Amino acid sequence: MPQGILERLADGVVLGDGGYLLELERRGYVRAGPFTPEVSITHPGALEELHREFLLAGAEVLQALTFYASEDKLATVGLGGKVDDINREAVRIAKSVAAEGDSLVAMTLSMTWVYDPGDRASEDRIRKQFDRQLEVAVESGVDLIIAETFTWLDEAVIATQSSKATGLPVITTVAFEQEPHDHKGHSPADCARRLTDAGADVVGINCLRNPANTLPYMQEMRAAVSTPLACQPVAYETLPDTPFFTGRPEFPFRLDPLQLTRHAMGRYALEARDMGISYIGSCCGSVAAHVRAMARSLGKLPDDEAEWRMQEDKPMSAYEAHGHTDGS
Secondary structure, three states, X not given: OOOOHHHHHHHOOEEOOOOOHHHHHHOOOOOOOOOOOOHHHHOHHHHHHXXXXXXXXXXXXXXXXXXXXXXXXHHOOOOHHHHHHHHHHHHHHHHHHHOOOOOEEEEEEEOOOOOOOOOHHHHHHHHHHHHHHHHHHHHHOOOEEEEEEEOOHHHHXXXXXXXXXXXXXXXXXXXXXXXXXXXXXXXXXHHHHHHHHOOOOEEEEEOOOOHHHXXXXXXXXXXXXXXXXXXXXXOEOOEOOEOOHHHOOOOOOOOHHHEOOHHHHHHHHHHHHHOOOOEEOOOOOOOHHHHHHHHHHOOOOOXXXXXXXXXXXXXXXXXXHOOOOOOO
8 A cells, every 4th residue: 555645744745746727728628717627527638648747757646636626616617517527537537647656646625716704604505515526536535635725714624624524634725815814814824723723634825826925924834833834836927016826917828938947946846845844746837847847856856867978079969069957
């Protein structure tokens, strides 16, 4: 039996994968706007290939594409009746690829867009939708749950409680938009404490902000709790006055020139490790090249040792001729 996530975290840093929906949209398989994950039943081969790219890049956890696979969200594109099929196929595809290596498979719960702090009934509705996804995921044999991208701490707590009821390990992360707090004003430290109290095994921040606009708030979480931390920032440039990438006018169709370099993501992985973050991943905009750079920075992928006879007197490539290096 492969070592579980908590055992792996106890042994050292665990490397997560990258972003799915935006990359699949860029490749033509996901519709921009709703960004719903029906690709698992419409183009399963495309999803399988992206999982494989992340696996070969060194990812030790593959997240099944169950993000936004809740009933109300899928209903916006006429797929409310396909919740079980989409969740089940997403897990099956991720597991089939993970079996090619030593990666674990996580089922993802995400913000539902249903939570309303003024309507207690919304909490019951959200809990039922989470429980429905979780039932399929557990039956399908996932290794852990990642509850992520919650801009309302209270919704993240509901997701954590529902996830813990499965008996599986739970990672819960929040996301910050314009200001570094949730929509009710809860600080990163508040979020870390509340989620730990709710039973999350790992807590942290993911999505919306890039490493530079995420790591300072990870430090606040580190000071607040002893719980292992998870960090999964986006791989896009953001602005001081718009620190979340979805607020930029370039979102979603003109993000290409804003993508961070693979070396920038490699440096982020080292900063996160040195900060004491245990689960180091990435989110929107992060592709296999970024994950591979992170894996190499963390010593999880060896350098390419295949034969290459470089000839200083007669270069056989532009790389040699112009004295390029790996740029690290």
